[in-house]
Amino acid sequence: MRRPNPGILTMLPVLVFLLAGFVIPILVVALYSLMPPRTFDLAGSPTFTNYATAFADGYWRPLMWSALGAAATTLICLVLAWPTARALDRFAGRWATLVTLLIALPIFISESVRLFGLALFMMPGGGILAGSIDALFGVSIGTILYTRLAALLGLVYIHFPFVLFPLLLGVSLVPKDQVAAARDLGASGWQVFREIEAPLAAPGAAVGALLCFVLSLGANAEMNILGGQAVTVITNAIEQRFNYAQDWPLGAALTVLTVLLTAAVVFPVLRRIDVDSLARR
């Protein structure tokens, strides 16, 4: 080599930034989680009291609700995204490009606008849906707004594109002639799915599912706008500790537990996926 390796030089700015903005903040929070309860500096002697309190005071509950919500969201999104990805792939090149674009656009519209719109739609009495049905048919309907179901609906709504697009990438890799050949040889639809489509689309599905799970794990706007505080999710629990209870170490301990749960899900999947080849497509 006639020049020093430029790879290391060019990655330095991003590396330094992510160390300062991502790694160190998480380490600082981890340090706080070891401080004595209700202290605000990092000078105390390390203790695991906050973790003990987190479990004793039932804080596993919001974490469990968040994890359950995230798992349900991921599952529902996968089930909805699969036929959508198949259909988009089927019509690829025709108006599917426009449809794909139209599905992607809402990602860039603020979550607060979209969740607000869902709430307006579901509102009882004079809501968009209830009001229209009342005006058209004279029937007044109830609402699921401010229930867990509404929050789950919001979670699915917001995270659907994050599952769809990686999955679409996976589905587009399934060779059409291979499916046709299997069909000609008498394979059933289920067999084609299990033996050919699912394994080939798996990396895309894994990335989508992972994104969806992690993003919905921390989600709280859905609960606050649509769920009407029917459940306390982990982000709300952490926020309450930090802001209202002024107990930073306990809030930090809850944050660390959430980060550990995230890492336990992300690392095994991410290790098996080749980021390089996925980005290359």
Place this chain on the structure above:
Amino acid sequence: MNGRAKPLFDSLQAAWLLLVLVLLYIPMISVALASLSNTRYMLFPHRTWTTDAYADALAGYTTGALHLTSLRIALLVVVISVVLASFGALAFARFDWRGRRAFQRFLVLPLFFPQPVLGLALLVYFTALGITPSWQTAAFAHLVWIVPVVTLVISIRLYNYDVLQEDAAFDLGATRLQVLREVTLPALAPGIVSGALFAFLLSWSNLPLSVFTSGADTTLPEWLYSRTATNYSPMVPAIAVIATAVSAMVVIAAALGLSLARGRDGAGTTS
């Protein structure tokens, strides 16, 4: 080929896509419909359909202030993320070096991280450092998430880039700076423009990071979020529509600018 069941299956698939689209756009349509009223209570269908709320929103001081805060953050995010990510993308996709795989994996980690939790962690971090949260800290928080996105966007463009062009330029006696300016940057340009667009839109619409890290400053999504629960008036959906329209205009302007630049470039190379 399995031809028999196809027409029916095709129309089923098309119907499914249509249903997905309708469902996806229900919230936006709902917001737009709600904005066309003049009552403080949501009572659809409206007795009177009016655009008064838009007049109020445009006349009000808040609308401008909110847009200004969001705009400041988004512009700062665009500039910094594009600079950092352009270098990052070269390391990600262009150069071969030991540790590239590890770097690629590290870079995507912030994307696989719950944003509100990141926002809360950053709030603690800023406070521990003695920094009072404001729109600048919100921009910093946005960057943690947006720099990896923009790096990926630019990298995807770079994979199609022919490295030999650079070697040829070096062989012809070009300096490092000349190669960067004449060969590498023009090749990166389309990626940089799409990256900047992503950065702007993602920052403009971000709620979970802003909510915890913007301190006393309020961005558009934050304000809408707080107003969905209390103090409802048709001005809230009206401002939501205006804010969304502003981001749409930015996209259209960027697309127009890009196609103009491309047209000029094309003319330049042929002559």
